[in-house]
Amino acid sequence: MSLTPVKKSWNHQIKEVTIGTGESAVTVGGETTLPFLHDEGDMPNPPRIALDVFDAVPDTWTEDLIEATGDEINDPVEWAQKGVEEWGVELISLNLTQHALEEDPASPEDCAKLAEEIAEATGLPMIVWGAGEEEPDRDVYPVVSQALSGQRCLLGSASEESYKTLTATCIADGHNIIGESPIDINICKQVNILVTDMGMSEDRIVVFPTNGALGYGLEYAYSILERTRLAALGGDRMMAMPIIIRAGTESQRSKEVKAKEDEFPEWGSRADRGIVWEATTATSYLQAGADIVTMNHPEAIRLIRQYIDTFMNTE
């Protein structure tokens, strides 16, 4: 008896969003199929890895991760450059945190200067995140956005409660925007509607559904991504945006990565755990439909690049 392969075809496409300009510009999205099902539709752009760079050494990182990153971690510009030169990343994901400090916060101008320096030093398209705190972020977005004006960066993130300043700023300076929702598909859709109602083009939005790491509600976030993608391929245009996932930061703060070896000897080497936890988290989300994964660990980045290359190979 012969087996007839069951193939599903879709009539709709995920929007293509281009980040950056010129030769280094990166386009994500454009799928007409669920991830990597090359027999069922097209996946014209591979998922991309963005290197998380922080404006100060993250105080939650393990010694192993700091060591793997190297001395460059002390200078965000050098850190980003190392990402390009040694780890081959195609996007920089700059995390601004210092403007939200209670004591001696960085000024919006400091933040803008740093973002500009990194953009210039790496020549790569930039993703820039605020600290996730409404007030300090609201002061910083316009200044950073203007400093990077015309570079078609990806700035985030806009939420249901707070999207107006960032949306207006991104429209004015020609950037793309990240629409954030708290693992809630209904709010994800609502944010996209609110942002487009302000005049943002549908092909300038990347959605961040928020995500946990392996062991921290990954299955739930996975199902949200899957459902988002199914709705989009089925014709829901307000869901048809590329998806960004924070694979690195979420994994690196998990107990399984941070616990010392003498606490849980059966868990094995902590240095190894930091790599596999992040890589496993990233592969799961890539299979659920993530178009951009932001990552931390150089070795996990290498593994994920290999993974993407393997799954994009249609020969």
Place this chain on the structure above:
Amino acid sequence: MIIVGERLNGQFDDVGKAIQDRNPEVLQKLAQEQVDAGADYLDVSVGTAVASRDKPEAMAWMVEAIQEGTDAPLAIDSPVESVMRAGLEKVKNPPMINSTSAEPEQLSKYIEMAQEHDAALVALTTDQDGVPNDVAKRTELAGNIVMAAMEAGFPFDQLYIDLIALPVGAAQQQPGIMLDALQQLQGIANPPPHFIVGLSNVSQSTVKRSLINRTYLVMCMANGLDAAIADPLDEKLMDAMITAELLLNRQIYSDSFLSAYRASKRRT
């Protein structure tokens, strides 16, 4: 939900007059309004605007006039083959053929016609005996339609079975009978064909047409209807339809679900 906009029909006074005067703007405006309101296809019918012998020519003119203003797919609507062919000859985008009966000879001829034109096909559950007035005859004729499509290799996603909505004012048991038939036919094939209804028929000669139309539409949708020939310019009807899609889990809820649905339907 697939909406076939019903307004480009010579039975409406404005359209009838536009056909007689050969005034394309009236048709183009109505076409655009329906598309903007969420119509997936635009039904095109000469109706009773001109004498029978002039209908093929009038249909050809309508199709050309409408296509000058929009690229939305058209549903060529006529019970007469020569009028149907006159319309199909002029269409630019894959159209819908509305309609054939389940009478075997006509059915196989129209399936072939649909295949030639890469068209969707509406098939009515009627035969030489007319419109069936019970569930059994409707399901039997729907079965014949599905069999004929299967034998001809006609794809089910292009097949629209119309179980025929009859006016509640004239035959009050009929709307309920159609719902029973609709429900019974849900498992007829996998993947299933579409089920469509000429919605406005149910409210003919009543005084609360919009209310009856939208209430029946929602009831039909709950029983498996996924297409309707209806008036997309009836905003309350469209709101009810969008809300039913939501409650049937075919759309993802958001607080702005009405505008989100409309934005999703807007042609790019």
